[in-house]
Amino acid sequence: MNAVVEAKPEPLLKLNLGCGKVKMEGFVGVDILQFEGVDVVCHLGGNPWPWADESVSEIHCSHFLEHLDARERVWFWNELYRVLKPKCGGKVITPYWASARAYGDPTHKWPPVAEWSYYYLNKDWRKLNAPHCDSEFVAWGFNCDFDAIGGYGMHQAILTRTPEYQNYAIQWYKEAAQDLHMNITKK
Numbered sequence: 001m002n003a004v005v006e007a008k009p010e011p012l013l014k015l016n017l018g019c020g021k022v023k024m025e026g027f028v029g030v031d032i033l034q035f036e037g038v039d040v041v042c043h044l045g046g047n048p049w050p051w052a053d054e055s056v057s058e059i060h061c062s063h064f065l066e067h068l069d070a071r072e073r074v075w076f077w078n079e080l081y082r083v084l085k086p087k088c089g090g091k092v093i094t095p096y097w098a099s100a101r102a103y104g105d106p107t108h109k110w111p112p113v114a115e116w117s118y119y120y121l122n123k124d125w126r127k128l129n130a131p132h133c134d135s136e137f138v139a140w141g142f143n144c145d146f147d148a149i150g151g152y153g154m155h156q157a158i159l160t161r162t163p164e165y166q167n168y169a170i171q172w173y174k175e176a177a178q179d180l181h182m183n184i185t186k187k
Helices: 070-083 115-121 123-129 163-172
Strands: 013-017 028-031 056-062 084-095 146-154 177-186
Touching: 070 084, 115 123, 115 146, 115 177, 146 163
Parallel strands: 013 028, 013 056, 056 084
Antiparallel strands: 084 177, 146 177
């Protein structure tokens, strides 16, 4: 009697995008520079990514996206959408647009990443509010469709305050929020 051996599917990848010298354990480290710990050297804002469609289950991207200009960011989101498996996603952390952290590094590109940036990743929102940003209307437009939810990395002096005070501080005090933490999920 011959036994039927089922082929096991390839495990899905976990990518640490723009990892620099600090790759997360269990993730494939990706950066434009060959730092120690980088597994794949790749320009994530302009070249096709080397991973197959829907081959990635999770990403982590900390303090990288702000190094891409507007067109490169659109490319990044479209390629991320291509490689992520549906209902998968991960965390994207950037300096908060109103913090000196967003402007202090001369390698950060304009515009700064803001909460509003994430609305443009949702196809239904774009259809109603910004159809001019879709790839069907402009050559370098969005073709991705993500849901996003997030919060803020707060200054140490504000962390112990009430949520009401923290929200007030985010709106009125420049350095209250230092980072923007967003969780994105492919629809």
